[in-house]
Amino acid sequence: MARSKDREVTPWVHGVFETPLYTSGVIYLGGVGLGAVEDLGHTVPLEMLGIGSVGGVIAAATARFLRTGGPNRSRRARWFHTAFTGIWTSAAAAWMNWVAGGTPWTLSSAATIAAATVVIAPFYGVDRYLRGDEIAEQWAKEEAAVSKPLTDWQELFAAVGARGVVVEDKEKAHNGFRLTLTLTETDYDGILPLLKRLEMKARLRTGALTLKPGAHAAEAFLSVSTRNVLAEHVDLDDSDHPITINEPLTLGMLESGEPIELLMRQNSVLIAGQKGSGKSVTLHVLISLLTRCIDAVVWMIDMASGHTAKRWLRPWVEGWKDKDGNTISRPLLDWVATNEDEAVRMYNAAHDIADQRARTARGGKLIPKAKQPAIIVITEEGSDLMAWSPVAVKPKTRGIKKGRKAAIDYVDVVQRGTGPNTGGGEIDSQYDTTIGLRFRKKGEGQYVFPDFYHQVNLAALPGNGACYIKTPAMDQGEPPEKGRFAYVNDDEDSDHIERMAVARANIRPDLDDEAIAIANKWGYKDRWSDHERSGWMLEAFGIDAPATAPGGSAAVGGGTSTLQAAPPVPPTTGGSGPNRPGGRLPSELGDMPSAEDYLKKYDGAQQPPAAGPPTAGGPGVPGPDEATVKAAFDKVWAGVEGLVQEAAEQHEAARQAEEDKKQSREHPRKNEVLDMVRDAGPEGVTIDGCRNRLAELYPDEKPPSRQSVNKWFADHEHVIQPGGPKTPYLWADPDHPAPPEAQDTEDDDRPEPLEGDDLELFLHAVELVVSTSFGSTSMLQRKLRVGFAKATWLMDQMTARNITGPQDGAKAREVLAKPHTLDALLTRLKEEN
Numbered sequence: 009m010a011r012s013k014d015r016e017v018t019p020w021v022h023g024v025f026e027t028p029l030y031t032s033g034v035i036y037l038g039g040v041g042l043g044a045v046e047d048l049g050h051t052v053p054l055e056m057l058g059i060g061s062v063g064g065v066i067a068a069a070t071a072r073f074l075r076t077g078g079p080n081r082s083r084r085a086r087w088f089h090t091a092f093t094g095i096w097t098s099a100a101a102a103w104m105n106w107v108a109g110g111t112p113w114t115l116s117s118a119a120t121i122a123a124a125t126v127v128i129a130p131f132y133g134v135d136r137y138l139r140g141d142e143i144a145e146q147w148a149k150e151e152a153a154v155s156k157p158l159t160d161w162q163e164l165f166a167a168v169g170a171r172g173v174v175v176e177d178k179e180k181a182h183n184g185f186r187l188t189l190t191l192t193e194t195d196y197d198g199i200l201p202l203l204k205r206l207e208m209k210a211r212l213r214t215g216a217l218t219l220k221p222g223a224h225a226a227e228a229f230l231s232v233s234t235r236n237v238l239a240e241h242v243d244l245d246d247s248d249h250p251i252t253i254n255e256p257l258t259l260g261m262l263e264s265g266e267p268i269e270l271l272m273r274q275n276s277v278l279i280a281g282q283k284g285s286g287k288s289v290t291l292h293v294l295i296s297l298l299t300r301c302i303d304a305v306v307w308m309i310d311m312a313s314g315h316t317a318k319r320w321l322r323p324w325v326e327g328w329k330d331k332d333g334n335t336i337s338r339p340l341l342d343w344v345a346t347n348e349d350e351a352v353r354m355y356n357a358a359h360d361i362a363d364q365r366a367r368t369a370r371g372g373k374l375i376p377k378a379k380q381p382a383i384i385v386i387t388e389e390g391s392d393l394m395a396w397s398p399v400a401v402k403p404k405t406r407g408i409k410k411g412r413k414a415a416i417d418y419v420d421v422v423q424r425g426t427g428p429n430t431g432g433g434e435i436d437s438q439y440d441t442t443i444g445l446r447f448r449k450k451g452e453g454q455y456v457f458p459d460f461y462h463q464v465n466l467a468a469l470p471g472n473g474a475c476y477i478k479t480p481a482m483d484q485g486e487p488p489e490k491g492r493f494a495y496v497n498d499d500e501d502s503d504h505i506e507r508m509a510v511a512r513a514n515i516r517p518d519l520d521d522e523a524i525a526i527a528n529k530w531g532y533k534d535r536w537s538d539h540e541r542s543g544w545m546l547e548a549f550g551i552d553a554p555a556t557a558p559g560g561s562a563a564v565g566g567g568t569s570t571l572q573a574a575p576p577v578p579p580t581t582g583g584s585g586p587n588r589p590g591g592r593l594p595s596e597l598g599d600m601p602s603a604e605d606y607l608k609k610y611d612g613a614q615q616p617p618a619a620g621p622p623t624a625g626g627p628g629v630p631g632p633d634e635a636t637v638k639a640a641f642d643k644v645w646a647g648v649e650g651l652v653q654e655a656a657e658q659h660e661a662a663r664q665a666e667e668d669k670k671q672s673r674e675h676p677r678k679n680e681v682l683d684m685v686r687d688a689g690p691e692g693v694t695i696d697g698c699r700n701r702l703a704e705l706y707p708d709e710k711p712p713s714r715q716s717v718n719k720w721f722a723d724h725e726h727v728i729q730p731g732g733p734k735t736p737y738l739w740a741d742p743d744h745p746a747p748p749e750a751q752d753t754e755d756d757d758r759p760e761p762l763e764g765d766d767l768e769l770f771l772h773a774v775e776l777v778v779s780t781s782f783g784s785t786s787m788l789q790r791k792l793r794v795g796f797a798k799a800t801w802l803m804d805q806m807t808a809r810n811i812t813g814p815q816d817g818a819k820a821r822e823v824l825a826k827p828h829t830l831d832a833l834l835t836r837l838k839e840e841n
Contacts, residue, residue, distance in 0.1 A: 024132065025129070043107060064101060069091075069097070092135050174191075181265065218230070218489075242261050242494045253301040263492075272417060274412045283423060289498055296496065301515075302515060304382040304516070309393070340512060342519060348392075390421075404435065424455060446466060450466065681720060682724060682727070788802055
């Protein structure tokens, strides 16, 4: 067998120079141990030590003699190995017996073992050289036991039908090794479907092979995983030192053994996974890292009644103390919404801040700093908002488009990757990073990773926390990588999250003053002090709303720029927080800002002073100028409402101006083209027919492109194409109904059996149409992210099953099934198909 040039995998083989030094060090430590026993007053039985040493030398020499025998082995080399083993073991035993009778702490004992090492070490090099074949054989057996079998990979490729695959190189990797392939006949796409057969031939576990494209078409890389990273437990880094959002955050480990690194700056993230797949734990990991950033604040929309957010708020609400004994005086999450109204406030505030930052920036993309931090808007369980709340979808869509350059990014956690969960195609197109967790069905991959549907199997992920991830750092054509996120213990009886919140309490920055002024128009300053808005939190922790303090229930905390409420007063007994104080918290004590202070800061007006000096009162006890305070706050609220109304009017005026500007830029022949469709009657007209007609009427003008005309028709509500692609366009409205031919075709449709992904897609379409009572083809296109032909086919299938009425021009179809029968209808459809 040829000698291997690779480094052996046996842990105790360190090399020609390292092994003698390593051996001498171990022997010296043994002598030190004997000396320590003597120093403690114990007697070492020297006779027994000597007898054992002789027996050890004989056993080692005999074992080496037996191991180096066999056919094709040199007798001379065999006796050299045996003699060398006997000599160095005898020298080691002699030194050990010598220091056992004396001491290893002298210079002479150390010099003796050093001299012996120098003399014997060269002979070890000769021993290694003579054992080259043996070492290579041992390495091959050990590696074969890890990844069976390590035969000729080129033959394996040929055996599974991949012709012309040449294995050029093999490199060690964290999780196994990587083969560099040169493709001469079978291309990259041809090898992909053969990976399962290749795993069978090589006797590897399922999913052990990953193929990635190279820099050119004739190159590819095959990663062979001999370590099942996805089945391992990945611990979260327990460090609490500050970090920056301008550097990648480490969330877990890729299957390759490399860390999962995510740069959150200018990066909107979609996390999709079925219920129980580990979404909440993944979100806790992300929050634990974001809240260590000195240049980022976290806003969170948690539509699951604040289930995820409240763990991070608990230390503030219950008045826990940090390691220095200071009471936690501000919430770790800067703003939390648990209902539609609060979520709309947050989305609008994020959009307006992004708009203002973009207008005032010097140019380029904003770099987050502690004085002007990034805002990360996290949405948990937001499908109710995105599917049913247009007032939430609109600012979310505008904000996610503008936020990237203004250091405002979004993280959306959903149970499905479809339009109703994410908010539609306009939002989907803005995600920079996509993370797919486990699903029950492989077909869900087409919604999460539509461009890599055949290379992703979310149903095969092993357990919670395993994922596929696609980040901007990866090549565009590179498929998502598999990995596992770190683990956070979010069990009810664990305080792991709360302890992390305490450690991070003083790291995260306050929002900058400019952003606060904009967010205040949407209720930012009262986000905690208005107990109707923060009542979910009081209810979650079993706390009654505290009495109103002088000047209102708000208190200035968390720095000079952020106005927030004092935490609610915890019960005097019970609770789980460490070092929890009883009674009032420090943030509720002392003088409170007066109404005049609030008016100066937020309204620009000044309230006339009340007659006589006010009487100081304790927290919750109003002074004699209570009427003045109430009048002042009424005026503040009136001013805030006026600002909100003014902002809404300005936004609408800007939107209308943009629409007018857009219309003024439209092609001058657009209306004529639409008139051609309207005047064509039941025969209809094609795009080429319209362009040819314009060329005849205006020979000196270049007619509009096919793409432009097609977009005009697609955007117009009365222009339809009932016959499908490559058929004439018709004009359909109440005065011009659809032609009889199209209606007859619809009446002849019969239910056809559905299965697989078609059935899954159809059931989801039925759920959308019946639950909204809106039978619109364009709605299905937008929500399901399918084309016109597919959406029309889905509507026809519903009509054939009497779920919707027949097509009536461009109108939405009548929905015959009622929302309260939806569950029974879906069950029946599943059974029928």
